[in-house]
Amino acid sequence: MPTPSALPPEHYSEALFAQQLDKVCHAIRKNISRIGDRNPKIGTEDYQWIYCGPSDWVSSFWTGQLWLAYKLTGESVFRNSARLRKPYFKELLALRDCHDHDLGFQYSLSCVADYKLNMDEESKKMALEAADSLLTRFRRVGKYFVAWNETHILGLEKTQGKSIIDSLENMALLFWATEVTNNPIYQEAAIAHADTLAKHIVRDDYSTFHTFDFDPLTQEPVCGRTFQGYADDSCWARGQSWAIHGYAQIFEYTGDRKYLELAKKLAVYAIEHLPENGVPIWDYLLPEHETQYLDSSAGAVTAAGMLMIADFCDDAEEKEYFRQWACHMLAGLMKHCDLTETPGALGLLSDGASFVHQGLCKNMLPYGDYYYMEALMRASGHTQFFW
Numbered sequence: 001m002p003t004p005s006a007l008p009p010e011h012y013s014e015a016l017f018a019q020q021l022d023k024v025c026h027a028i029r030k031n032i033s034r035i036g037d038r039n040p041k042i043g044t045e046d047y048q049w050i051y052c053g054p055s056d057w058v059s060s061f062w063t064g065q066l067w068l069a070y071k072l073t074g075e076s077v078f079r080n081s082a083r084l085r086k087p088y089f090k091e092l093l094a095l096r097d098c099h100d101h102d103l104g105f106q107y108s109l110s111c112v113a114d115y116k117l118n119m120d121e122e123s124k125k126m127a128l129e130a131a132d133s134l135l136t137r138f139r140r141v142g143k144y145f146v147a148w149n150e151t152h153i154l155g156l157e158k159t160q161g162k163s164i165i166d167s168l169e170n171m172a173l174l175f176w177a178t179e180v181t182n183n184p185i186y187q188e189a190a191i192a193h194a195d196t197l198a199k200h201i202v203r204d205d206y207s208t209f210h211t212f213d214f215d216p217l218t219q220e221p222v223c224g225r226t227f228q229g230y231a232d233d234s235c236w237a238r239g240q241s242w243a244i245h246g247y248a249q250i251f252e253y254t255g256d257r258k259y260l261e262l263a264k265k266l267a268v269y270a271i272e273h274l275p276e277n278g279v280p281i282w283d284y285l286l287p288e289h290e291t292q293y294l295d296s297s298a299g300a301v302t303a304a305g306m307l308m309i310a311d312f313c314d315d316a317e318e319k320e321y322f323r324q325w326a327c328h329m330l331a332g333l334m335k336h337c338d339l340t341e342t343p344g345a346l347g348l349l350s351d352g353a354s355f356v357h358q359g360l361c362k363n364m365l366p367y368g369d370y371y372y373m374e375a376l377m378r379a380s381g382h383t384q385f386f387w
Contacts, residue, residue, distance in 0.1 A: 006271075007320070008278070012327035017379035021072070023340040024348060024373050028069050031346050032077060035062065037084045040347065042354055043364025047345035054091065055098035057105060061366035064109030067386065068373050071117060079118070085110065086123070093129050101147045101163075103134040104170025109370070112176055113386040124180065131177035131186055134170065142219030143192040145170075147211070161216035164227070165201055165208055165239040168194065168246025172387040175253040187253070194250050198262055200224070201243075206265040207235040207284065208243050228355050230283040230290070237280040237298035238353075240270050245305030245371075249387050251312060260312055264322070267306050271325050278332025282353035282361075293361045295353035296337040297368030303329040304371045307378035323379075330375055339364070348372050 039059040040049040052059045063085050070078035089110050092098065107130035114123035137145045147164040171190040178187035200221050201212045209224030209232070229236030247263035250256075273284040275292075280302065282295040306326035313319040339345040347364030349372050354360035374385060 007324050008328035010328065010331070011324065012331055012379075014380050017327070017330060017376050020334055020338075020340075021373070021376045021380055024376060025069050025072060027340040027345075027348060028065055029075075029077065032066075032081045034346060037088075039063070039085065039088065040364075040366040042360065042366075043347050043350075043352070045362075047339060047342060047347060047350070047364060049346050049364070054088075055095050057100075057102035058366050059088065059092075060106045060109040061370040064113065064370045064386065065366075065373055067109065067113040067117060068370075068377065072377070082110070083114065086114075086126075089126060093126060093133075096133070099130075099133045101134070101137060101145050101167040101170050103130045104167075104173035105367075106130065108170075108173050108176070108386050112173065116386055127173065128177055128181065131173050134173060135186060135189060138189040138193065139214070139219055142196070142214045142221075144196045144212075144214065145189075145193050161214040161219070161222070162211050163193075163197065163201070163214070164211045165197065165246075166242045168197060168250070169242050169387075171246065172249050172253070175250075176387075190250070191254065194247070194259065197243075198247075202262070202266070206262075206269040208240050208266070210236045210239045228357070230286050230356075234283050234285040235269075235273070236283050237270070237295050238282070238301065240266060240284065241280075241298045241301035241305065244270065245301050245308065248305050248308040248312070252308070252387075260309065263305065263309050264318075267302070267309060267322060267325075270302055274329070277336055278329045279336055279351070280329075282356055291361075293353050293356055294337070294351040296333055296349040297352040297365045297371065299329050299333050299337075300349065300368050300371035300375055302326075303333070304375035304378055307375060311378070311383060326375065327379055330372075330379055333372060 039052040040062045041052045041056055041058055042050050063082050066078045066082035107127045111123035111127035114120045144163040145167050147162055174186035174190040201209050210226040210229045212224045213222040225232045244263055244266045247259045251259035279294045280298040282293045303326040306322045310319050310323035337349045337351045339348055339350055348369040352363045352365035352368045354363050
């Protein structure tokens with residue numbers, strides 16, 4: 001582990017983030033009527049939303065913010081707005097051809113959240129149906145989850161042996177399914193997948209590939225590649241963040257310390273590649289001649305993951321190390337990207353890098369907003385979430 005001298009230059013208190021959390025809840029409350037029953041997808045230059053279609057992977061992140069706000073305040077306006085979206089997720093269950101590894105995102109932050117907060121039995125049933133669908137993507141010989149369908153823009157040949165780092169976050173739905181059904185099959189698949197990605201998608205220096213290809217017939221490992229990162233041998237910052245948060249979650253469910261130790265090493269890699277302001281560049285190995293776009297979403301996910309790691313550390317020095325670096329990243333987001341006091345803004349953070357190769361470089365992103373709120377809650381002392 002790094003020494004205490006490697007701590008960021010400032011010390012941050014819970015009070016700072018609790019105050020910011022109040023601003024976030026106010027912004028969400030203000031935007032409920034403007035967003036209505038739609039699900040934000042990506043922000044425009046004037047901080048408005050383009051909205052999701054019937055099966056978009058990001059469809060749950062505004063719902064997740066609403067449920068977090070309800071958990072914080074108990075105000076029915078947040079619960080009512082979140083439940084307004086239940087028909088969307090009910091219809092999505094019927095669109096079987098649209099189901100992929102993102103079912104974990106879609107149903108953990110909508111239906112699992114409703115069940116955990118309100119013991120809503122219909123939401124529980126919907127989330128278990130989503131878990132069953134997700135389980136069908138598990139390849140029992142290769143011991144991994146296939147990420148995408150043949151309708152993905154990469155096509156059938158390139159998707160049917162491909163797993164991606166984002167999928168680590170979706171395993172929480174399966175762990176939850178085992179908890180509520182006492183059926184170990186969900187958890188066993190999630191653990192096997194986590195172990196496979198730890199072996200193949202994590203490099204020796206604890207940077208990560210975005211995707212990893214297996215032979216779709218033999219299930220033998222082939223190679224790591226990128227889809228949204230700069231290059232196959234670079235380190236896409238949001239991918240690294242999915243691994244940090246994902247393995248910390250898997251430790252929380254399993255209690256197996258190998259996942260916590262891996263999450264720590266992934267987090268240290270990110271810390272060592274952060275710019276001074278604490279907000280990640282969209283790829284940690286981006287050449288200097290390329291435009292250095294920030295990715296606030298990678299910062300938010302990483303900060304939330306490192307705060308989770310800090311909560312699990314037994315050693316006081318380690319705990320302080322991860323907490324203060326997470327808080328440094330949060331402070332950077334607050335200073336450089338926060339929109340809570342920007343008139344007319346429908347989201348919380350600017351400068352999200354959705355897909356730089358497609359020109360989507362400076363966006364509000366609903367997942368960045370969700371994890372920003374989660375990180376602020378963790379920095380304010382909250383530990384119970386919907387994962």
